Amino acid sequence: MTLYVDTSGDALFKRGVRQYTNVAPLRENLAAGILLLTGWQPGVPLLDPMCGSDLYGDELKAAHLNLENAGLRGAVTLNQANVLEISAPADHGVLVANLPYGERMGDLEELQELYPKLGDVLKKKFGGWNAYLFTSDLRMPKFIRLSVSRRTLLFNGAIECRLFEYKMVAGSNRT
Incomplete structure (x- = not known):
């Protein structure tokens, strides 16, 4: 007979503020590490235009519940929008996105169409921002058609x- 004792309780994601998760959530420690790598500071606008990534609002509802459970209901603004139709909410800031990369979400052909369009949005609407795009798809920089400022190797499991870091230049369609 073997006896096991659970010394750690529920999974880590269930112990924090995120009790409701989406299809392909980014682990909290990886998300925190990515945020540290961006150099983001409180007071600087922070935008994750692909957080939740769902068409029907289910992930948005889950995020609202998580914020409410954490007592942060009024501290964070959540909106549902098409990532290709967003605009920068300020003249500078940090944009961070966990792009679909064909592992658990996103068809490779769809991604080949998405990446250039996303690059156009960043060029036209996010001048003055630093954009950080996280992916396992190493073809993404070629398709997004932006100059990479820095590449950092990370593992998602x-x-x-x-x-990939992109420094977007204000008043220009170039990086």
Whole structure:
């Protein structure tokens, strides 16, 4: 007979503020590490235009519940929008996105169409911002058609990924 004792309780994601999760959530420690790598500071606008990534609002409802459970209901603004139709909410800031990369979400052909369009949105609407795009799809920089400022190797579980940094220049369609 073997006896096991659970010394750690529920999974870590269930112990914090995120009790409701979406299809492909980013682990909290990885998300925190990515945020540290961006150099973001409180008071600087922070935008994750792909947080939740759902068409029907279910993930948005879950995020609202998580914020309410954490006592942060009024501290964070959540909106549902098409990532290709968003605009920068300020003249400078940090944009961070965990892009779909064909592992658990996103068809590779769809991604080949998405990446150039996303690059156009960043060029036209996010001048003055630093954009950080996280993906395992190493073709993404070619398709997004922006100049990479920095590449950082990271792992999402066993999946080798990169965090690509893009410094968007205000008043220009170039980086």
